[in-house]
Amino acid sequence: MTYRFSADPTEMDRPTILRWLSEESYWAKGRTAERLDTAMDNSLSFGMFDTDNGAQVAYARVITDRVTFAWLCDVFVSHDVRGNGVGVTLIENVCAVLEPMDLKRVGLTTLDAHGLYERFGFEPVATSETWMAKVAS
Numbered sequence: 001m002t003y004r005f006s007a008d009p010t011e012m013d014r015p016t017i018l019r020w021l022s023e024e025s026y027w028a029k030g031r032t033a034e035r036l037d038t039a040m041d042n043s044l045s046f047g048m049f050d051t052d053n054g055a056q057v058a059y060a061r062v063i064t065d066r067v068t069f070a071w072l073c074d075v076f077v078s079h080d081v082r083g084n085g086v087g088v089t090l091i092e093n094v095c096a097v098l099e100p101m102d103l104k105r106v107g108l109t110t111l112d113a114h115g116l117y118e119r120f121g122f123e124p125v126a127t128s129e130t131w132m133a134k135v136a137s
Helices: 014-024 031-042 086-101 114-119
Strands: 003-006 044-050 058-064 069-077 105-107
Touching: 003 086, 014 031, 014 058, 014 069, 044 086, 058 086, 069 086, 086 114
Parallel strands: 069 105
Antiparallel strands: 003 044, 044 058, 058 069
16 A cells, blocks of 8 residues: 655545544544534644545644744554554654744654654653643643
C-alpha cells in the first residue's frame, strides 16, 4: 500500500476522525462531533490517505499562532496501518509544514509514542517547573 499526506482541511474525513478520537483514543473519549468540528475549524489539520481507495488512515491537528508556538495534538493512526511507517510520514510532513513558520516552541503530550516524536527532535521538558497548566476536571 502507498499513502499520501494532505494539509487540506476539506479532505479530512470528520466522521472517521470522530470515531477514532471519541471511541478509540485515550485522550478524547466521548468527544462530540460539535466539539471536534470547533477544534478542527480553529486548527491546522493533517491527514494520511490510502492512495488505492482514498480512505483516511491517520490524522493530526496543530493549534498555533503561526509565529511563536504550536501544540501538536489528536495524532491518531488507524490500527489497520500501524507499523507501516504511516505515523512517521505524518509527523515528518507536519514538521515540514511548521518549519517555515520558524516557531520558537512546538509542544505535545503523549503516554505511549515518545520514540516516534524523539525522531523529530522532541524531548521531555527539562525545566517542567516553568510549565504550568490549568486542567479541566
